[in-house]
Every structure is written in C-alpha cells, then in structure tokens.
Amino acid sequence: MRLLSPGVGQPSPAASITPLAPCPPGQLGGSARERQSWHMPSFARPRARHGMCSPEEAALLQQEEVFAATLARISSLVLQPLLTAEPSDARGRECLRLLQQLHGRAQRLWEVTERSLRSLRERLRHPEAVRLESLLLLREADHVLHVHVEYIESYTSCVVVQAFQTAAKQRRDYWRGRRKALRQLLWGLNAVGSMGTAMVQALRQPLAHHVQKYALLLLSLGDALGEGHPARELVVQAAALFGDLQSFMKQALDQAEATQALWHSLSGRLRDALCTPARRLLQDSQDVPVTVTPLQAERVLLFDDILVLLQGHRAHTFDLKLVWVDPEQDGRAFQLLSPEEGFFFGSRRPQDLVLWRHMVTQAVCRALRGKKDFRERGAGLASCETPACRSAAHTFLAEGRLCRATYEGEWCRGRPHGRGTLKWPDGKNHVGSFCQGLEHGFGICLVPQAAEDKFDCYKCHWREGSMCGYGICEYGSDEVYKGYFQAGLRHGFGVLESSPQGPCPCKYTGHWERGQRSGYGIQEDSARGERYIGMWQADQRHGPGLLVTQAGVCYQGTFQADKMAGPGTLLSEDDSLYEGTFTRDLTLLGKGKVTFPNGYTLEGSFGSVARRGLYTQGVLDTAAPLPDPSSTCRRQLGLGAFPAEGRWQGVLGPFWDFVRAGCPGDLQEALLGFHVQSLRELRESQEYLCCERTLLDDSVGRMEDILEEVARHREPEALQQCLRKALGSSLHPLGKLLRTLMLTFQATYAGFGANKHLQALAQEEVKQHARELWAAYRGLLQVALERKGEAPAEEEDAETRDRQVHGLALPLVLPSFYSELFTLYLLLHEPEDGLYGRGLASLGLFPDTQLLELLDVRKHLWPLKNLMLMTHQRHSLVSATECLQKIVTTMDAREKLEALERTYEEIEATVSWVLGQEHKLPMDDLLPLLIYVVVRARIQHLGAEIHLTRDMMDPSHAGGRYDFLLTALESCYQHIQRDGRLASTAHLPGLQGALVAPPALGQP
Structure with missing residues (x-):
C-alpha cells in the first residue's frame, strides 16, 4: 500500500530535510517564558482580527507540513520494510500482525494530518473566506485525537511484545545498511545499542514532539485571539484536548516499557500464560x-x-x-x-x-x-x-454446584445478581433472575436428557436456588406440568398431563405435596376410559373416591394403596344400584344388594369365575312397589365424601398467602403465572426473557392500580362492574383464581365426568366457588384499605354474606361453569324432558283456539276476537311467549326469574286488555294460559332449566313471588309431561281439579 500519491500531499523540500528538534522542556501548557523561547513575546504579538491570519496559524501550518513529511518517511524507511518479514513461528506471526496494524493506523494518522494541512493552507490563502473555526483541528478535534490515540495504542502494543526487535532480527543485514538513512529521523542513533531499539525511538520521538508543539501552538493561538472571537472557545478546547493527549501518551509509553520489562523478569511459562499485546x-x-x-x-x-x-x-x-x-x-x-x-x-x-x-x-x-x-x-x-452492580461473564472453577458453569449477566459484590445466563458444559442452562448467587425470580432452565434433542424445560419462579411459585415444566418424556412448586418439588395445585399420542395418556389435576400427588385430585386415564375423583396419598389413590368409566358406570368407595377396599356403591347407566363389597379390581365379590330401576332387589353373595362371568346366590324381591322414576334417576354420588369447602384448598392457598403478605408486587407474577408461547421460542431464551420480564415488570404497577380500584368501587353498582372486570382479566388475582377453578371444574365434570350422578356434586361446587371468590374480594379490600390507612371493612354476618354471594358473586361466576353444569342437568333430567318433549310436540299441533279450549281457558279471557291471534296487537300472548323464551338466553338464575315474571305480567296485561279493566288472575285462570304460553314458546329441556334455576336461586326468594312463579311453571311442565300423550284427543281433563289453587298473583 502506497502511503503517498504523487501531487497532493507531497512534502515540501524544506520539510523533507528539516529534522524534528526536541521541544523545550516543561509541562504542557507551560508559562509564557517557555513559549517565548521559540516564539515572539506574548506582549509583542498582535491580536488576531476576524478574517486575518496570525503568526500562530502559520506556525501550525509549518508544524503540520513537518509532521506529514516525517510520517511519510517513517512509513517508507521503517514500517513498510518491516512488513516484508516472513516469520516462521507463532510469536513472529503475532508481531507481524501488530506491525501491519500499526502501519494501517499510521496511514490514517497521515491522512488526517494531510486533511488538516489542506484546511490550514486554505485558511492562509483565503483568510477572509475561510473562517478560523472551520479548521479541521478545531472542527473535528475529537476525531483527530481519536486517530492519535489509536496510533499510540498500536505502537505501545508493539513495544510491549518487542515486535520491532523481533522483525529486525529476521533481516539484520538489511537494517545495518539503513542506519545512515535513519539518522535523519533520530539524533544520536550511534549511541543506541540495537537496531530494534532505534526503531522504537524513531517512531516515539517525532510523535511526542509533535503533540507537545501542537498543544503549545494552540495555547498561543488562544492567547492571541480576543475575548469576543467566535473561535476562541474552540481553540481553548482543542488545546486542552492535546494537553490531555500528551499526558495520556506519556503514561501509555511508561506503562508499555514497564510491562515489557516485566515479561523479561518472569519465567517462560508465566509469560506465555499472561502476556498479551494489549495488557x-x-x-x-x-x-x-x-x-x-x-x-x-x-x-x-x-x-x-x-x-x-x-x-x-x-x-x-x-x-x-x-x-x-x-x-x-x-x-x-x-x-x-x-x-x-x-x-x-x-x-x-x-x-x-x-x-x-x-x-x-x-x-x-x-x-x-x-x-x-x-x-x-x-x-x-x-x-x-x-x-456494586455490573455485567460480565465468568466460568466457575471451584468445586460445588456451579463447577465448570459459565455465568454471563449482572453481578453484585461478587455474586450473580439480576438477569443472567448460567450454562454448564453438559448443555444444561438457566436463564432468568438471580439474587446473591442463587436463582431467584422468573427463570427458564433447560436440562438435557439422554435421548438426542430431548430436554426438560422448566419455566418457573425460583426462590433461593429452588423452584418456588407457579411454573410450567415440559419434560423430554412429553409430559407437561403446570402448577406450583415449593423447594424444587411440586407442591400445591398442579396439572400433570402426558402426551395424547403416548402409550399411556393420562392427566392429573389436583393437589401435590413434596412432589407427590396428595390430597384431593382428579385423574383421567384415557387408555382405560376411567376418571378417578377423590383423595390421594403418596402418589396413590387413598381414601374416599369415585371412579367414573366411559361406559357411564360409577363406583364410590374407599381406596387403599391405589385399590378399592371394603364396601362400596356401583351405579350403572340404567340406574341399577349395587351396594356391597368389591375386589381390588372392582369386581363384585361377597355380600351385596342390587336394586334395579323397576324396584326389584337382589340380595345375596356375589362372585365371578374366569371366563364364565358373574354369579350370585341370593333372594330376588319383586314385591316392592314401583319407585318414582324421577327419584331413581336422581341418585347422586360424592355428597358428604368430599366437603365442598375442602376440595380445592391448593388453588386458594397461594392466593391467601399473597393476601396475607400484603399483595406485594414482586409476588404477583408468582401468583398469576406468565404467558408462554412455545418451547422453541424459549430455547432462544435470553432475548425472550428480557421481553417477558419487561411485560411482567409493568404488572407490579398494575397491582397498585388493582388495589386502588378495589378500594374506590364499593357501592353496589360500581362494585358489580369492578368485579366483572376483575373476573374477566387473567392479570387480576381474582381473574386468575376464577380461571384456575374453571380448569378444575372442567377436569372433573367434562368428558368422562359428564355423568348425571355427579350433578349435585357439581352444583355444590359452583356455589362454593362463588363464596370463595367473594371472600377473596374481601381479602383484597382489606389490603387496599390498609394501604390507604383507612379503617378495615366491617365483618359480614352470615346472612349478609349469603345475600352478597347469591346476589352479586354467583351471577358473575356462574357463566364460567355454566356449560359443564347445564350438561349435567340435561343428563339428569333427560327422561323427564323426553316425555315433556313428546307432549309439547303433540300439543303444538293444535291451532290457537282449539288449544285454548283444550286447556279450559275461560272464553271471556280469550285474547282472540276473530279466531286468530293478531301478532301486531300489543297486548297478546305473543309477547308473553317471547318473554318466556328469554330464559334460555341467559345463564343467571335471577335473570331467568325476571323473564318469568315479565311473562306473567304480559299474560295479566293481555287479560286486562281483553276485559277492559285491570284484572288479577287467580291460579285457576293463570295456569291454563301459562300452559298455552309454554306450548307456544317450545322451550327444549325446560325441566333442566327449571331445576337449575331453582338450585341457583337466591335462598331469600324462597316462598316469595319468584318462588311462586317458578312453582307455577313447574306445574305446567309436569302437566305437559303427564298429559301430553292425551293431547291429541278432543278433550283434555280440566286442570282445576288437579291443582291446589294458591292465592291470585299480585295479592299481598
């Protein structure tokens, strides 16, 4: 590479023969007396005027010309010949690399000097047009200084490893012939002991003199400028920069020489281990x-x-x-x-x-x-x-759990603290938050398995080095666990699910203790077609439990060591009931009693023979009266065996721990969990973690907002809106709690669990969830009031609490469980609804007038004048029909009752319109008209709707208006169900005798 090209930048003849004489001694920015030794006295110098060039500028121009020429000669006489060496060992190749780097930076230094020289020449030629502040030395002082620093660092690196001496030894004869040429670069060369040392001085002395003269010339130029000169501040700043550069260069050169001397004093082994050019x-x-x-x-x-x-x-x-x-x-x-x-x-x-x-x-x-x-x-x-806090990487060598692991991230006082990545040689790595050297906070840990490309991936909250709080673990065996941990073990509520494509697809939803299934839990075995609902201990079914099969058979009994033991109950799909003892594999064995759907009973001893099936010896009783079919099909299991308030304490425990701690923001994420996408994203963990943590860090502020909103909205209407918003958000503690309870409900009653014999168990559980969520809201309210310094909310008595639960909490909670719950009601009341449906279809064939006559509606109450029901009439039974149909469009029991109440009001309004006066209908007149409306509304599964509404109705409405109307609707349902088969005859027996008429509606 040619350093100089013909024409522009060629040194002047005077510059090419002028040696660089040493500058006067003294510190940078010395006194005026020192500067006077090579310039005119400061009091004799004329002040520079705008647009005029000063003697200092001319001196700067001369200095640049000399330095540019010197750099060109250094490149041609020293650096370029050094690059022709052909080293044969590693040290020689390293020295050559450093010399090549030095040559490149010398080229950059010469280029920036040439640019400065051109700007100075333009200034001297056209002082009026080129302003002083446009000089490169002033306009780009930082860049000029940066190029000098790079050159100094490269030069000192060569000094430290003796690159000049190493390269000079390879061509001794050549360098002996160059002594005379080098004398022009350095005085006193004959006194130098070696050619390598001469090269060191040849590159050092010109640069040191150049920087010192720069600083002095710029100081003098600053003194020459008047106080109001626009370039004076730039000149003073440039002088200070070059003053600092001189100090930096002296320090760098001294350190390089001391480092070079140190390497000579150490053994070869230590020198090879410690020596680097930049050190x-x-x-x-x-x-x-x-x-x-x-x-x-x-x-x-x-x-x-x-x-x-x-x-x-x-x-x-x-x-x-x-x-x-x-x-x-x-x-x-x-x-x-x-x-x-x-x-x-x-x-x-x-x-x-x-x-x-x-x-x-x-x-x-x-x-x-x-x-x-x-x-x-x-x-x-x-x-x-x-x-105290910083970021760096380190590989641990001491024995212990971190031996040979590399940590890269944030530190505090010698310990990993903050966000970071911990990697082991075997492929295990942990990305997340650390505290005092231990995993603490959200983290992602990948643990390689023996199988190729198989990992256990733990996305969890950690405390003092162990998983603690909510986590999601994806195992190499294709199992996934989502739930809570304590001390690194599954503890509390969690869901463990194996792959549906695995050999034994299985899912457990329930409580854990020290890594084992323990407490109340649900396990579904898809391969066997079974679902177990009940108690666990030490990873085995132990205690009261229910077993529901895909065929609809239900077992209830006591389990020990994963097997059923002692007496139990079996309910089949056709409502046959067995009460007695079983074998451990649920085969009937020993004394028992079978009650058939028709009321017959078989009591005796049961057994089985391989390949021959079941046999029995006992007494068959056929004299028992026929049972009520509705009571037979409504046999329920699980009631009393699993108290509703004790089923899902593992779900509620983390929430109450959070509340008792005062709802701190740093624990909110451990309670609410986090949003994850896929394992592939998580393996690119560092970037993903930072984004996720940014999102979750914002949730700390949201906790303050949540508590503020809870404390502010306590009036009934505002509270209802506040709770609706909270329950609808997964980032709200109440919303998270509701979603977890929904998960448990689906795990229990969806799929295999959709069994009519579990309807009472599910209904009881929904009501308990409403009570628990109301208590959770009260807990948040107490924390919110404490933070505001207000008096705590008054304790609720049992009556007030029940009123709030049924009037406020249950209507908001019920929609989340409605699908599974209503399915159980449909299955339980399917025979009744089937009979009702047939009656509904038969009665629906009758025209309006015939149906009204068939129902014994008194003719003076008929809304039909022209033997046709006019749909445009405001007061008609069409409006009542539309009101009744709305009970299937809502999930809230109160809204269903309100729809029923509006239906009654529409019927009464129609009758009042027909009679031309206000009229209160007695039950004898209301019931036939209501049956007419029910038939025309054609509501499917009305029995399930009625029973769900009654079960979920506020107990305070018992015996009141709503209860009375629901009883009337149930009477209509029973009448259609009982007499539907006779609806096609010309006469339907009157209803008055079949019903006991209560007081007329509207009476107090």
Whole structure:
C-alpha cells in the first residue's frame, strides 16, 4: 500500500530535510517564558482580527507540513520494510500482525494530518473566506485525537511484545545498511545499542514532539485571539484536548516499557500464560510491597484488565470486571471480592496500602468502561468507588454446584445478581433472575436428557436456588406440568398431563405435596376410559373416591394403596344400584344388594369365575312397589365424601398467602403465572426473557392500580362492574383464581365426568366457588384499605354474606361453569324432558283456539276476537311467549326469574286488555294460559332449566313471588309431561281439579 500519491500531499523540500528538534522542556501548557523561547513575546504579538491570519496559524501550518513529511518517511524507511518479514513461528506471526496494524493506523494518522494541512493552507490563502473555526483541528478535534490515540495504542502494543526487535532480527543485514538513512529521523542513533531499539525511538520521538508543539501552538493561538472571537472557545478546547493527549501518551509509553520489562523478569511459562499485546502493568508489589491473605501470594501484579497473585510457578488471575473493592475503610487492610473467593490486602506502610487501593479502584473502573480514555487523569479518579452492580461473564472453577458453569449477566459484590445466563458444559442452562448467587425470580432452565434433542424445560419462579411459585415444566418424556412448586418439588395445585399420542395418556389435576400427588385430585386415564375423583396419598389413590368409566358406570368407595377396599356403591347407566363389597379390581365379590330401576332387589353373595362371568346366590324381591322414576334417576354420588369447602384448598392457598403478605408486587407474577408461547421460542431464551420480564415488570404497577380500584368501587353498582372486570382479566388475582377453578371444574365434570350422578356434586361446587371468590374480594379490600390507612371493612354476618354471594358473586361466576353444569342437568333430567318433549310436540299441533279450549281457558279471557291471534296487537300472548323464551338466553338464575315474571305480567296485561279493566288472575285462570304460553314458546329441556334455576336461586326468594312463579311453571311442565300423550284427543281433563289453587298473583 502506497502511503503517498504523487501531487497532493507531497512534502515540501524544506520539510523533507528539516529534522524534528526536541521541544523545550516543561509541562504542557507551560508559562509564557517557555513559549517565548521559540516564539515572539506574548506582549509583542498582535491580536488576531476576524478574517486575518496570525503568526500562530502559520506556525501550525509549518508544524503540520513537518509532521506529514516525517510520517511519510517513517512509513517508507521503517514500517513498510518491516512488513516484508516472513516469520516462521507463532510469536513472529503475532508481531507481524501488530506491525501491519500499526502501519494501517499510521496511514490514517497521515491522512488526517494531510486533511488538516489542506484546511490550514486554505485558511492562509483565503483568510477572509475561510473562517478560523472551520479548521479541521478545531472542527473535528475529537476525531483527530481519536486517530492519535489509536496510533499510540498500536505502537505501545508493539513495544510491549518487542515486535520491532523481533522483525529486525529476521533481516539484520538489511537494517545495518539503513542506519545512515535513519539518522535523519533520530539524533544520536550511534549511541543506541540495537537496531530494534532505534526503531522504537524513531517512531516515539517525532510523535511526542509533535503533540507537545501542537498543544503549545494552540495555547498561543488562544492567547492571541480576543475575548469576543467566535473561535476562541474552540481553540481553548482543542488545546486542552492535546494537553490531555500528551499526558495520556506519556503514561501509555511508561506503562508499555514497564510491562515489557516485566515479561523479561518472569519465567517462560508465566509469560506465555499472561502476556498479551494489549495488557499493561499498572502496579507491582516488588515496587510497592503488599501482603495478601489468606492466599499468601509471593508477588502481586495489577494489570489494566486482570489482577494476578503469583505463588511459585502458579498464577491466580482475577478479571477486574469481577473484582469488588470493599468500601469499608480500614487503615491496616482492605478487602477484595471475586466470584469464588475474597482476600485482604495489607501493608506495614499505610501510604502503600492507600496507593494499592487507589490503583485497584482505578483499574476496576477503567476495565468496566471497556476502553481507554486519554482524558482520564489520576486526580480525577481519586475519589471513585467500584460500582456494586455490573455485567460480565465468568466460568466457575471451584468445586460445588456451579463447577465448570459459565455465568454471563449482572453481578453484585461478587455474586450473580439480576438477569443472567448460567450454562454448564453438559448443555444444561438457566436463564432468568438471580439474587446473591442463587436463582431467584422468573427463570427458564433447560436440562438435557439422554435421548438426542430431548430436554426438560422448566419455566418457573425460583426462590433461593429452588423452584418456588407457579411454573410450567415440559419434560423430554412429553409430559407437561403446570402448577406450583415449593423447594424444587411440586407442591400445591398442579396439572400433570402426558402426551395424547403416548402409550399411556393420562392427566392429573389436583393437589401435590413434596412432589407427590396428595390430597384431593382428579385423574383421567384415557387408555382405560376411567376418571378417578377423590383423595390421594403418596402418589396413590387413598381414601374416599369415585371412579367414573366411559361406559357411564360409577363406583364410590374407599381406596387403599391405589385399590378399592371394603364396601362400596356401583351405579350403572340404567340406574341399577349395587351396594356391597368389591375386589381390588372392582369386581363384585361377597355380600351385596342390587336394586334395579323397576324396584326389584337382589340380595345375596356375589362372585365371578374366569371366563364364565358373574354369579350370585341370593333372594330376588319383586314385591316392592314401583319407585318414582324421577327419584331413581336422581341418585347422586360424592355428597358428604368430599366437603365442598375442602376440595380445592391448593388453588386458594397461594392466593391467601399473597393476601396475607400484603399483595406485594414482586409476588404477583408468582401468583398469576406468565404467558408462554412455545418451547422453541424459549430455547432462544435470553432475548425472550428480557421481553417477558419487561411485560411482567409493568404488572407490579398494575397491582397498585388493582388495589386502588378495589378500594374506590364499593357501592353496589360500581362494585358489580369492578368485579366483572376483575373476573374477566387473567392479570387480576381474582381473574386468575376464577380461571384456575374453571380448569378444575372442567377436569372433573367434562368428558368422562359428564355423568348425571355427579350433578349435585357439581352444583355444590359452583356455589362454593362463588363464596370463595367473594371472600377473596374481601381479602383484597382489606389490603387496599390498609394501604390507604383507612379503617378495615366491617365483618359480614352470615346472612349478609349469603345475600352478597347469591346476589352479586354467583351471577358473575356462574357463566364460567355454566356449560359443564347445564350438561349435567340435561343428563339428569333427560327422561323427564323426553316425555315433556313428546307432549309439547303433540300439543303444538293444535291451532290457537282449539288449544285454548283444550286447556279450559275461560272464553271471556280469550285474547282472540276473530279466531286468530293478531301478532301486531300489543297486548297478546305473543309477547308473553317471547318473554318466556328469554330464559334460555341467559345463564343467571335471577335473570331467568325476571323473564318469568315479565311473562306473567304480559299474560295479566293481555287479560286486562281483553276485559277492559285491570284484572288479577287467580291460579285457576293463570295456569291454563301459562300452559298455552309454554306450548307456544317450545322451550327444549325446560325441566333442566327449571331445576337449575331453582338450585341457583337466591335462598331469600324462597316462598316469595319468584318462588311462586317458578312453582307455577313447574306445574305446567309436569302437566305437559303427564298429559301430553292425551293431547291429541278432543278433550283434555280440566286442570282445576288437579291443582291446589294458591292465592291470585299480585295479592299481598
């Protein structure tokens, strides 16, 4: 590469023969007397005017011409010949690389000098047109200084590893012939002992003189400018920059020479382990003695990137980015902390200890900045302290759980603290939050399995190194666990599900204790077509339980060691009931009693023979009266065996722990969980984690908003809206609680669990969930009031609590469970609804007038005048029909009752319109008209609707208006069900005799 091209940038003849004489001694920015030794006196210099060139500018031009010519000669006489060497060993190749780098940076330095030279020439030629502040030295002072710093760093790296000496030895004969040419670059060459040392001086002396003259010339130019000159501030700043550069260069050169001398004093083994071109020695304990305990180091070396403790031929190295200087002041010693050990520096002389502390602190601060700054001055860092928190990477070597693991991330006082990544050589890695060296907070851990490309992936909250809180674990066996942990084990509520494509697809939803299924839980075995509902202990079914099969058969009994033991109950799909003993594999064995749907009973001893089926010896009783079919099909299981208030304590436990702790924001995420996408995204974990944590960190502020909203909205209407919003959000504690309870409900009563014999169990559970969610709201309210400093809310008595639960909580909660719950009602009342449907179809064939006549509606109450029901009439039974149909469009029991009430009002309004006066209908008149409306409304599964409404109705309505209307509707349902088969005859028996007429509607 040619450094100079013909024409532009060629040195002038005078510059090419002018040697660089040493500058006057003295500190940078010296006195006026020192500057007068090579310039005119300051009082005799004329002040520069705008648009006029000063003698200082002319001197700067001459200095640039000399320096540009010198750089060109250095490149042609020294650097380019050095690059022709052909090294044969690793050290020679490294030296050649450094020289190539130096040559490239010398080229950049020459280019920026040429640009500065051109700007100065333009200024001198056209002083009126080219303003002083447009000079490159002033306009781009930072860039010029940066190029100088790069050149100095490259040059000192060559000095440290003796690159000039190594390259010169390879061509000794050539360099002997170049001595005469080098004399022009350096005076006193004959006194230099070697050619390599001469090259070092040939590159050092011109640059040092150049920087010193730059600073002095710029100071003089600043003095020459008047106070109001627009370029004076730029000139003063540039002079200060070059002054700092001179100090930086002197320090860099001294450190390079000291480092070079150190490598000669060390053994070859230590030198090979420690020597790098960019490393600089800052302090040596041989110069300033210091002792280190408890390591008992023989020698301490402080470099700009590492601290080295020498013990014989062994070197302990500490990355300065991971060295903390204890801020505690002690006149006899100070402590240094590192990721794996701590040690003390001591000295007999307090001033030596102060010096070491100061040097280590400076070195750590500079290492953390990551680059050298020529503006740094020793005095400026005298009072700095090493930051407690920082980011770096480290591989642990000491024995322990982190042995050979590499941590990259945030640290605090020698321990991983904050976000980071921990990787082991076997492929295990953990990405997440750390606290004092332990996993703490949200984290993702991948653990490789023996099978290729198989990982266990733990996405969880951690506390003091163990999983604690909510987590999602995807195992290499294709199992997935979603739930809570404690001390690294599944504990509390959780769901474990195997792959549907696996050999044994299975799902457990329930409680865990110390990693084992324990307490109330639901397990579905898809391969066997069974679902177990009941108690567990030590990973086995133990205690009262229900077993529901895909064929609709239900077992209830007591389990021990995963098998049924003792007496139990069996209910078949056709409502046959067996009460007696079973074998461990649920085969009838021993004494028992079978009750058939028709009321017959078989009591005796049961047994089975392989390949021959079941046999029995007993008494068949056929004399029992026929049972009520409705009571037979309504046999329910589980009631009393599993109290509703004790079923899902594992779900409620984390919430109440959160409330008792005062709802702190840092625990909100552990309660609510987190949103995850796929395992593939999580394996690219560092970036994903930062995004996820940003989202979750915002939720800390939302907790304050949640509590503020709870405290602010306490009036009935506002409270209803507040609860509706809370229950609809997965980021709200109440919403999270509701979603988890929905999960348990679906796991129990959907699929195999959709069995009519579990309807009472499910109904009881929904009501209990409403009570629990209301209590949860009250718990949040108490915390919100405490934070605001207000008096706690008054305790609710049982009556008030029940009123709030049924009037406010249950209507908001019921829609979340309605689908599964209503399915159970449909199955339970399917025979009745089937009979009702047939009656409905038969009665629906009759025209309006015939149906009214068939129902014995008194003719003076008929709304039909022209034998046709006019749909445009406001007062007609069409409106009543439409009102009644709305009971199937809502899930709230109260809204269903309100729709029924509006139906009655429409019927009464129609009758009043027909009679021309207000009229209150007695039951004898109401019931036939209501049957007419029910028939025309054609509501399917009305029995299921009636029974669900009654079960979920507010108990305070019992015996009141709503209860009365629901009883009337149930009477209509029973009448259609009982007499539907006779509806096609010409006459339907009157209803008056079949019913006991209560008081007329509307009467007090």
